[in-house]
Amino acid sequence: MLNIRYEKTTNPKPLPEKDNPLKFGTIFTDHMFAMNYEEGKGWFDPRVVPYQKISLEPSAMVFHYGQEMFEGLKAYKTDDGRTLLFRPNKNIERANRTNRRICIPEIDEEDFLQAIKAVVKMDEAWIPTKPGTSLYIRPFIIATDEFLGVRPSSTYLFMIILSPVGAYYPEGLNPVKIWIEDEYVRAVRGGIGEAKTGGNYVASLAAQMKAHEEGYSQVLWLDGVERKYIEEVGAMNIFFKINGTVVTPKLNGSILPGVTRDSVINLCKHWGLSVEERRISVDELLEAAKDGSLEEVWGTGTAAVISPVGHLRFEDTVLQIKDGGIGEISQKLYDTVTGIQLGRIEDPFGWTVEVQ
Amino acid sequence: MLNIRYEKTTNPKPLPEKDNPLKFGTIFTDHMFAMNYEEGKGWFDPRVVPYQKISLEPSAMVFHYGQEMFEGLKAYKTDDGRTLLFRPNKNIERANRTNRRICIPEIDEEDFLQAIKAVVKMDEAWIPTKPGTSLYIRPFIIATDEFLGVRPSSTYLFMIILSPVGAYYPEGLNPVKIWIEDEYVRAVRGGIGEAKTGGNYVASLAAQMKAHEEGYSQVLWLDGVERKYIEEVGAMNIFFKINGTVVTPKLNGSILPGVTRDSVINLCKHWGLSVEERRISVDELLEAAKDGSLEEVWGTGTAAVISPVGHLRFEDTVLQIKDGGIGEISQKLYDTVTGIQLGRIEDPFGWTVEVQ
The missing domain is CATH 3.30.470.10 (Aminotransferase class 4, branched-chain amino acid transferase, N-terminal domain)
Known part of the structure; x- marks a missing residue:
């Protein structure tokens, strides 16, 4: 005390x-x-x-x-x-x-x-x-x-x-455009990627500038070893709905363990959705986009809460998700998380703490 | 101006x-x-x-x-x-x-x-x-x-x-003991390892504490991808004399391009020594120590100038270099670099700049 x-x-x-x-x-x-x-x-x-x-x-x-x-x-x-x-x-x-x-x-x-x-x-x-x-x-x-x-x-x-x-992104809940980075690396296993410390953010600036110049608001990082597996967005964790299943990269030491990430996993499971925390390669993502099984993409973070992703770009491939609109799960997650945060809907997990 | x-x-x-x-x-x-x-x-x-x-x-x-x-x-x-x-x-x-x-x-x-x-x-x-x-x-x-x-x-x-x-290490020119780190990683290609920025130093602290507890004064980092190739010491670049040849890790984007490193390469070449900038695996090092061809090890950095390395430890193997004493090249480099810095010996490369 x-x-x-x-x-x-x-x-x-x-x-x-x-x-x-x-x-x-x-x-x-x-x-x-x-x-x-x-x-x-x-x-x-x-x-x-x-x-x-x-x-x-x-x-x-x-x-x-x-x-x-x-x-x-x-x-x-x-x-x-x-x-x-x-x-x-x-x-x-x-x-x-x-x-x-x-x-x-x-x-x-x-x-x-x-x-x-x-x-x-x-x-x-x-x-x-x-x-x-x-x-x-x-x-x-x-x-x-x-x-x-x-x-x-x-x-x-x-x-x-x-x-x-107010909103972290000027876009608000409008879908953001995300750049998948294949040159710069944010963090690697054995490093400080899972820690919330300045070094991880300064490491992200050059790629962020590159993405901005191309009209993308955020960078999606790949792993530092094989530069092949999806990690996180720097200010957000990332989720995909592929063929009905919610998938997010497994925490591996170089990914920030987001509080909103954890909340979203819990909510999706609570709703009966199948949730997988596992490795996801950028190839799997491109494949899922091609065959139509990539149904939704969103980011999660304290600052942005839920941020629908409308476009993903990897090298010369541009994926448009949900016609660039807001997905059903993204909207429901946003409404539920902010609803609980504001005390407007039931808080089944006891997440809110009152300041008295 | x-x-x-x-x-x-x-x-x-x-x-x-x-x-x-x-x-x-x-x-x-x-x-x-x-x-x-x-x-x-x-x-x-x-x-x-x-x-x-x-x-x-x-x-x-x-x-x-x-x-x-x-x-x-x-x-x-x-x-x-x-x-x-x-x-x-x-x-x-x-x-x-x-x-x-x-x-x-x-x-x-x-x-x-x-x-x-x-x-x-x-x-x-x-x-x-x-x-x-x-x-x-x-x-x-x-x-x-x-x-x-x-x-x-x-x-x-x-x-x-x-x-x-005064001296960066309390040891002065006395040989330091160096810990080769196999768990933590300082930097990876695509990251900020070659930049002189705080994030690289904060990433080194946990391993440094571990090394100190074991009686070692500095950490020698391996590459972040394969955790196999020698990189640098954080506050110094590293040099080996193997079978008469001076070898130092090649600059690869995750290693700091040291000014003293560059000076030492130039001096060794000037003296007619064979110098190689290339990848060196920790296995090659252990092998060279075993067969007696690892003749000398030293670090280079502005703060320490030249720092002879007397012991290297990798996992459970402890290598004693030069019976833990100061090697011939280390001593000659130290004398020459500091001699040039102090204006006491000829400066064949025009390295010193007078403040008038």
């Missing part, structure tokens, strides 16, 4: 105007959570304080050796005014998995949840309520030792910042 | 005491170079200012998506009081190669060199002169957009900080 210190802002910012459509990740609330770590002392000084700049020495390790991790989850306001988090414990578990992989000290799971609740409660008024909006919660940890040698830092800063957000 | 603005410190720090052995990367000089970038405006406001903290929003992209790069080079004081840089243009070229790979705008090569010279000149008094010491120069760039979506930043901060340093 953290003994959180509170310092309220004396200079609150205006809430974003209700009529302005919210973008993703550009506006931040009045407060943030912060907590420090020192070797031998552990995590200390948990605090909710005014949103403010971080001041670090130029030699701080985070600027040089990428020892940084983050998480992403969301808070929603229900019609009767309650504040709900969606499966925060899955994010907290994954945070500590990332921490272990990149040698950052773990954070007690209950303390982590308490920290999220504390700062969300403080800025509850910032949770937007328009359809498709939510309060995005970004916990992150950075290495702060002032040292230029390569080793794990002995000091860290843990923070949680909050951002009222 | 940069129009550099100067602001001298009014509060100079004491120089490190001459009798205290210098460590690596813990002390910083009085000034730093800084320059900003904005899309549409380019790099602007080049300045040499007092060494000071960086103040960034918690949403600054560098804290989340690892878009950061760095370089490392050194300045030396000659016996007659001149200040020499060692092959700065190689570092500047590589910096822009890293920039292109991770979507950071390039810096004009002449401007880059001018910036290095300007800040080194300002803090010239900080260049230590004891054997084995130098002024380590750390240029780095960080992404500063205040945005939580994944894309290249549109604003950056470029800085150069300076640190008077």
